Amino acid sequence: MTTLALVGHGSHLNANSSAPVHAHAATLRRRGRFEDVLTGFWKEEPSLSRMLDGCTSADVVVVPVFISNGYFTKTVIPREMRLDGPLTQRDGQRIRYTGPVGADESLAGVIIERALEAGARPEDAIAVLGHGTRRESESEKNVYAMAKRVRASGRFAEAGAVFLDQEPGMLDMLEVFRAGTVVVVPLFVADGWHAGQTIPADLSLEGAETRKGGRIVRYTPAVGTHPSLAAVIERLAGSAAE
Amino acid sequence: MTRTVGQLLIEDETIGVPGAAKRTITGTPEAVFAHVRLGDDGRYRPLSGAATLPTGWSAPLGPAFDADIAIETVYPLALTHQRQFAAGTLRVVPLEDVLARQSGRYESSAVLSEEGRARAAGVVCGACVRHPVWNGAACAPEGIPCPEACSVLVAFCREAASWQASPPPPEPPDPRIAWAAFEEPGNELRERYLQEMAEAHD
Incomplete structure (x- = not known):
């Protein structure tokens, strides 16, 4: 064995x-x-x-x-x-x-599960939120690949990648997506420093659901904890x- | 039969750390691991061997959670390294090799002087129950040999390297600061190092 x-x-x-x-x-x-x-x-x-x-x-x-x-x-x-x-x-x-x-293609299914558990509906947008970096171009590849797979599933109106530390930045999320509700799925391993603390603070989130200018942002636990x-x-x- | 490994007291039917409190922890690896993640002061313990195990608790031993499993839960690889050290097969890696292979954020740890490395090892390893045989320390059969500098010591060497040219002013040790937040003034290990550094250069 x-x-x-x-x-x-x-x-x-x-x-x-x-x-x-x-x-x-x-x-x-x-x-x-x-x-x-x-x-x-x-x-x-x-x-x-x-x-x-x-x-x-x-x-x-x-x-x-x-x-x-x-x-x-x-x-x-x-x-x-x-x-x-x-x-x-x-x-x-x-x-x-x-x-x-x-990098495993089946991870897209976990992202979709996370989104659905947060109440994502077919008319909603899914923001796959990655760390990203301005130094290492490899870092973004899996985030874009997962967002593409979620989009290809056809289960949501929109799906795309946003980042903590590179463009498109998470703070511009409501300009990146048109849907009234954006479900943010952190593509992180743990609800640690970033997914658990800095990201909710930087996005001024008020919990699992936050209303912003007539729109709704839902934030799920990190993918890696599923x-x-x-x-x-x-x-x-x-x-x-x- | 009663014996100790590190701070752990191992008796026939229980394992734990003596203290004023008498808390009973479920006898599973998960429960004991979760309990020893924090010290008595509530701070996270990133170094398993740090002599800061919570006190005043015990966990029952049994077929699914025997003494060996319990020891390895609290001190990962302790028994493996004990056996290998006794057999003369323990792979020992010196600090200079560990620092030389670092890259990225920790690459600068390699510029720490010999004097600084010795002082850093004294401060960090002095707070740990494992015996740094990588540094030539003796280790009795019941002791826990440490074959290679850990990531905590490497991180400390990185910070100490940045203090070489112009040491930061000393601050009173503040036990509220995270145990391994070496960049924060008041961190206990940082202040101990800076104090020893100042005394050496007086």
Whole structure:
């Protein structure tokens, strides 16, 4: 059997940051499809560099619980875990490394679930809210791809990407969409510093629903906290390089 | 039989940390993990080995939550590293290698002087129950060996590197400031480091 290694960012300052990774790991342990389910973090313990220290499985699949396929998935995780790429053979152990959950096409279904749970109707707009960055163009790709998939589902009048730290900015959201109700789905792993604190504050949100100039903005919990993400992780692990 | 690992007191049927309170925590990894995320002062504990475990609690042990599972819940990889250290197979990585491989935000940690690295390790590791064998520390069989500098120490080295040229003025330690908010004046570890730095240069 295979050991599943879930890797997350974690935080030195926010205890909630790693909660989704722990929750999904617990779910996947209960399902029993893996020999073991391990967790490791950039900023918590076990660290990325040591998380496999006690692992004796011949087959390990590493799944990054990250949204972007950028700096962390391409540089930090491989370096800290001493991975050679999608496939690493070390000390009789085969370690397969998948893309991040944010790149898996099935994540669009989780975004739609989040929107529907917030009461999204066919006439509403879905704003897929990503972090983005002005430095790393890779960061935006998965956000745009997910927004495109939500739009292609045809379940809502509009769907598009907005960002915390690049254009189109989240503060311009009501100009980006025409619908009377905009459902904002944060494409973040956790309801941590950004999704849980800075974004609601910057958008002047008053809870799950806020009225702004005759329009309504609904704000959902982060995509990464949805229980369905465990299925996305399982799917990614199943598609790991042979 | 009673034994201790770090701050944990392990008895035949319970695990916990002594203290004035007598709180009983559910004997599951999830419940104990959630409980030890915060210290007695309510602050988040990003470093599992920080000697700030909440006190005055115990959790029952049983077949699904035995002492080994409980110890690994509170101190991840502690037993693995104990076994590997005893067997001489523990992969030990020196601080200079850890700092040299950093990039991005933490790349600047590598410019911290040897003196600064030693002082940073003294401050951060001095607040942790793990024994930094990566730094040549001794570790008894019941101790928890630490084979590699953690991300908290790397983050501290980054801040300390920025203090080298012109140390910030000391501030009174403020226990309300987050344990790992090293950029904030008043952070206890930051102020301890700056005080030691000032004393060394007096």
